[in-house]
Amino acid sequence: MTDTLPTRAEPVTEPGRVFVAAAETAAARIAPRAADADTKGRMSEESFADLADLGVTSAFVPVELGGLGLSSIHDWALGIAEIARADASVAIAVNMHLGATRGLVQSRQRETADPSVENVLRSVAEGETLICAAATEPGTDNLHPLTEAVATGGDSHVINGAKTFVTMSPIATHLAMIIRVRDDGDQAASILLPIDTPGVEPQDDWNALGMRASGSQSIRFNDVVVPSSAISTIGPWGRWNPQWLMNRALGNISLLGASLGIAEAAFEAAVAAAARHPRTGVPPRERPGVQHLAAELAIGLTTIRLVLAGTTRQVDDFIAAQEGSVPTLAEAHGIMQRYQIAKSVVNATAIDVVNRAMDVTGGSSYADGSPLSRLYRDVRAAPFMQPGAPAEARHYIGRVTLGLLPED
Numbered sequence: 001m002t003d004t005l006p007t008r009a010e011p012v013t014e015p016g017r018v019f020v021a022a023a024e025t026a027a028a029r030i031a032p033r034a035a036d037a038d039t040k041g042r043m044s045e046e047s048f049a050d051l052a053d054l055g056v057t058s059a060f061v062p063v064e065l066g067g068l069g070l071s072s073i074h075d076w077a078l079g080i081a082e083i084a085r086a087d088a089s090v091a092i093a094v095n096m097h098l099g100a101t102r103g104l105v106q107s108r109q110r111e112t113a114d115p116s117v118e119n120v121l122r123s124v125a126e127g128e129t130l131i132c133a134a135a136t137e138p139g140t141d142n143l144h145p146l147t148e149a150v151a152t153g154g155d156s157h158v159i160n161g162a163k164t165f166v167t168m169s170p171i172a173t174h175l176a177m178i179i180r181v182r183d184d185g186d187q188a189a190s191i192l193l194p195i196d197t198p199g200v201e202p203q204d205d206w207n208a209l210g211m212r213a214s215g216s217q218s219i220r221f222n223d224v225v226v227p228s229s230a231i232s233t234i235g236p237w238g239r240w241n242p243q244w245l246m247n248r249a250l251g252n253i254s255l256l257g258a259s260l261g262i263a264e265a266a267f268e269a270a271v272a273a274a275a276r277h278p279r280t281g282v283p284p285r286e287r288p289g290v291q292h293l294a295a296e297l298a299i300g301l302t303t304i305r306l307v308l309a310g311t312t313r314q315v316d317d318f319i320a321a322q323e324g325s326v327p328t329l330a331e332a333h334g335i336m337q338r339y340q341i342a343k344s345v346v347n348a349t350a351i352d353v354v355n356r357a358m359d360v361t362g363g364s365s366y367a368d369g370s371p372l373s374r375l376y377r378d379v380r381a382a383p384f385m386q387p388g389a390p391a392e393a394r395h396y397i398g399r400v401t402l403g404l405l406p407e408d
C-alpha cells in the first residue's frame with residue numbers, strides 16, 4: 001500500500017489485532033484461488049478451511065470457549081476488508097457467519113440464555129460449525145418474513161417457505177433464520193436450523209453478475225419439522241424492536257469492510273497500472289489525466305476509510321456506554337441511521353473508485369479474468385445488502401434525522 005494515504009485505520013483492541021492479523025494471513029492463501037472460484041461460480045472450501053484453521057471463523061467466540069474473543073465492530077470491519085482485498089465473495093460469506101456467531105454470543109449473555117448455545121460456540125471454535133444467515137425472501141422485506149413455523153399441537157413446529165440469497169449455504173452446517181410464528185399473536189422469531197434437516201432444500205441456483213463464489217443460492221423449506229423449543233421470538237411481526245434493530249445494524253456494518261477491501265484492491269491495481277512503461281511514450285502516471293484520476297481515487301479511498309472508521313468507532317463507543325443494557329428504540333434507530341449513512345457513502349464511493357481505477361488501467365481491465373473486472377462486478381452487490389434498499393434508505397435516514405421514527 002502506498003504511504004501517501006495516511007488514513008488506514010489500525011485495530012483498536014487486542015483481540016482485533018489478532019483477528020486482523022489472522023485475516024491478513026488467510027487473505028494471502030485465499031487470493032490465488034479467487035479468479036478460479038469466480039469463473040466457476042463456486043465457493044472454495046479450502047479457503048474456508050483456512051479461515052477456520054487461522055481462527056477467523058471463531059473470532060467472536062469467547063476465549064474461554066476456544067475463540068478470539070473479538071467484540072469491536074471497528075476491528076471486525078478491518079478484518080473483513082483484509083479478506084475482501086483477496087476475494088470479496090469469501091469476505092461477505094464469512095461475514096454472515098461472524099454476524100450469526102456474534103448474535104449467539106449476545107444471546108448467551110442474557111438471563112434466559114439457552115445452555116445449548118455454549119455447545120454451538122465451542123463447535124464453531126473447533127471449526128465444525130459454519131452458520132449462514134437466512135433473512136431475505138422473495139417479494140417481502142426483512143421485517144415481514146413470510147416463511148412460517150406452525151405449531152403441530154405437540155412439541156414441534158413445521159416450517160414452510162423460501163429464502164433467497166443464502167450466502168455460504170453450500171458449505172454451511174446451520175442456517176440462522178428469521179421466520180414468522182402466529183402461536184401467540186403475530187411474531188417474528190429466529191431459529192438456528194441444521195442445514196441437513198429433512199425438508200431443507202437448497203436450490204443450487206446461484207449464478208450472478210458478481211460475488212459469484214459466495215454461494216448465495218436460494219433454499220426452500222418443505223414441511224421442515226423442528227422442536228418448538230428451538231424457536232425464539234424476537235418481537236411483533238413487522239415492527240422493529242431495539243434488540244432486532246441493533247442486531248441488524250451491527251451485523252451488517254462490517255459488510256462495508258468488503259467495500260473498503262475492494263476499493264483498496266482497485267486503488268492498488270490502478271497505481272500499479274499507472275507506473276507501467278508503455279511501448280512508446282511515458283508511463284501513464286506522467287499524464288495529467290491520470291494524475292487527475294489518481295486524485296479522485298485518493299479522495300474516494302480516504303472518504304471510505306474515514307467514514308467507515310468513524311462510524312464503527314462511534315458504534316463501539318455506544319455499545320461500551322450501554323454496559324449490556326438494551327437501548328431505547330430511538331437510540332437503536334440512531335445506530336441504524338448511522339449505519340445507513342455510512343452504507344450510502346461507502347458503497348457509492350467504492351463503486352466510483354473501482355470505476356475510475358478501470359479508467360486508469362484501460363481496456364485490459366474489462367477483460368474476463370482481469371482482477372478489476374471481478375472487483376467491478378463484486379462491488380455492485382454492496383448497496384443491495386439489507387436492511388435499507390438504496391431506494392428506501394434516504395427516506396429512512398431523513399425521517400430519523402428529523403426525529404420521526406418509522407413507527408410514528
Ligand SMILES: Cc1cc2nc3c(=O)[nH]c(=O)nc-3n(C[C@H](O)[C@H](O)[C@H](O)COP(=O)(O)OP(=O)(O)OC[C@H]3O[C@@H](n4cnc5c(N)ncnc54)[C@H](O)[C@@H]3O)c2cc1C
Binds near residue numbers: 216384
Ligand atoms: C451477493 C448478495 C449476497 C446476499 N447475502 C444474503 C444473505 O446471506 N442473507 C440474506 O438474508 N440476504 C442476503 N442478501 C440479500 C440482501 O440483503 C437483500 O435483502 C436483497 O438483495 C434485497 O433484494 P430485493 O430485491 O428483495 O429488495 P430490495 O432491494 O430491498 O428492494 C427492491 C425494491 O423494492 C422496494 N421495496 C423495498 N421494501 C419494500 C416494501 N416493504 N414494500 C414495497 N416495496 C419495497 C424498494 O424500494 C426497491 O425498489 C444478499 C444479496 C446479495 C446481492
